[in-house]
Amino acid sequence: MTRLFTALEIPQPAAFHLSLLRGGLPGARWIDPENYHVTLRFIGDTDGRTADEVANALDRVYRPPFELKLKGFDCFASGRVPHSLVVRIEPTPQLIELQAEHERIMQRLGLPPEGRRYIPHVTLARLRGTTATDVARWLAEHGAFDGPSFAVDRFVLYSSRASVGGGPYIVEEAYPFAA
Known part of the structure; x- marks a missing residue:
């Protein structure tokens, strides 16, 4: 079984900018910058046949390049327990349409x-034992985040091993956008 998801890569200059935010949050397991990404669709554990069907179906996605912007922090939680510190991506029509297309493709292939x-977000850290007060303090110390914009000219099909958060991720296929 292979665990798959589709995503947009974060270019090195933007990843470096995000890496400077690491530190100062108790219980945070910081994601390595080379593993930063914007998930489009989590697919999950798949057999070889399904993985091939997914890869082939994604090959028909036709989109022009577009820009994304890193803007604002957030914390995802289960109930009142924080589990992820993230940087939000400004949702553009191009991003929302691309994600919706990936969702439709997966459902046509019979995936739930x-x-x-x-x-849309980039996960900076997975949190364990981090209190809401710790997160609030970190957010207050870092203030409003207005990060860089970056060009998006392809999406990728990643595989990952079942692990405790944050990679390593392997690019199985890359799908360039129309020029």
């Missing part, structure tokens, strides 16, 4: 629909 609302 994604149950969560799509919130």
